[in-house]
Amino acid sequence: MSSKAKRxxxxxxxxxxxxxAFIMVIIxxxxxxxxxxxxxxxxxxxxxxxxxxxxxxxxxxxxxFLHSFLVTVIFTLFNLVLxxxxxxxxxxxxxxxxxxxNVYRAGFFxxxxxxxxxxxxxxxxxxxxxxPQIGKSLGMNLLSKSLISNKDTVxxxxxxxxxxxxxxxxxxxxxxxxxxxxxxxxxxxEVDGARYWTRVAKIQIxxxxxxxxxxxxxxxxxxxxxxxxxxxxxxxxxxxxxxxKPVQASELLALNIYxxxxxxxxxxxxxxxAVIFFVVLTIFSVIxxxxxxxxxxxx
Numbered sequence: 534m535s536s537k538a539k540r541x542x543x544x545x546x547x548x549x550x551x552x553x554a555f556i557m558v559i560i561x562x563x564x565x566x567x568x569x570x571x572x573x574x575x576x577x578x579x580x581x582x583x584x585x586x587x588x589x590x591x592x593x594x595x596x597x598f599l600h601s602f603l604v605t606v607i608f609t610l611f612n613l614v615l616x617x618x619x620x621x622x623x624x625x626x627x628x629x630x631x632x633x634x635n636v637y638r639a640g641f642f643x644x645x646x647x648x649x650x651x652x653x654x655x656x657x658x659x660x661x662x663x664x665p666q667i668g669k670s671l672g673m674n675l676l677s678k679s680l681i682s683n684k685d686t687v688x689x690x691x692x693x694x695x696x697x698x699x700x701x702x703x704x705x706x707x708x709x710x711x712x713x714x715x716x717x718x719x720x721x722x723e724v725d726g727a728r729y730w731t732r733v734a735k736i737q738i739x740x741x742x743x744x745x746x747x748x749x750x751x752x753x754x755x756x757x758x759x760x761x762x763x764x765x766x767x768x769x770x771x772x773x774x775x776x777x778k779p780v781q782a783s784e785l786l787a788l789n790i791y792x793x794x795x796x797x798x799x800x801x802x803x804x805x806x807a808v809i810f811f812v813v814l815t816i817f818s819v820i821x822x823x824x825x826x827x828x829x830x831x832x
Contacts, residue, residue, distance in 0.1 A: 570805035575798060588805035596778040598806060601789035602813075604688060608785060609756035609817075611692045612699075616752050617745070619700040624707035625733065638708070641701035649698075653765025656694045657681065660766075681766060684773040684782040691783060694762060699755060703748045710744035711737065746825035753821055757814050760787035786810050 573584050592598050623641050627634045644652070661679040668676025680686045714737060722732045738745075763769070769784030769792070784792070790810060794803025 566804050567808055569801055570808050572801050574801045574804075576794075576800040584801070588802050589809070592802060592805055592809065596776040597780045597784070598789055598793075600773075600775040600780040601784050601786050604783065605757060605759075605786045608688055608691060608759070609753060611688070612695055612756040613749060613752050615692055615696045616700050616703055617748055619696055620703035620748065621707050623700065624704045624711060627704070628708055628711045638704075641704055643701065644698045645702040647698065649761025650765045652694065652698055653762045656690075656697075657766050660690055681783075682771050684771050687767055687771065687783040691759075691763065691766060694766060695756070695759065698762070699752070703752065706744050706748050706751075707741065710741040714740050742825070742829040746822060746829060749825060750818060750822055753818060754814065757810075757817070758787055759785050760791070763788045 570588055571583060571585055573582050573588075575581075623637075627638045627641070631637070647655075660681045664676050665679055668674070668678075675686075680690045718736060718740075719732055722736055727735070763783065763785045767783040769781035769788055771782050772779050773782040774780070781789075786806070787810075790803050790806045793806055794800050
């Protein structure tokens, strides 16, 4: 056996445990999940009956699921914009000549280290107790009541909390991209008379196209899969009306799937929702990455 063949065999042997674990933990359960979505399985024992597309038909007639889908899309769109704008702005700050920029980097990143449940409970206390007291003291009607108990502001509060937590992580990607840009290019543009924001828009942003692709993808998937903060901060509340039915105003798709499967003990319908969730997230991700890749080539 040649040395090249031995090296490939060694690489495959090292890869094999991880590959087996991936197949057992991800692939096989995923295939079983698709199968169970076409049955009326309740989570124990074998599937009692094959129901075909009945679960999927029922789901698309369910106001709670449709509202969760709509709310998740809205939440994701706002997150995509706000998280990346904030992350990019603070990345410019911490790569400038400002004193203590390394301290700022650490400070902006620390919220990402806090677990979602703890983060949600802390912000729930802020929105339900601290801000209302401040609002009453200053005579601000908007803040005098809890923002998470208002169906018109609850999604905005979730976006704020997610941005506070996640922007520092995305910032690191932008910082790495900025530091990868040759200083001579920026200095040459400055000598030619280009102002700071002109240099950012015309030089830095085009050269950071790959970083934007990665950051937007991570923000998109993170927003769609949001669960822990949703549970701890609002638990899906408050109640609102959609399609003339009472629904949870801030219940995102992940929480809706969990509630269907475990709270209402409808495992098959929950699995069908999870399959739809996977397909939709895949489509959105492929569109986003394909679009940004084309922009990279144009840049």
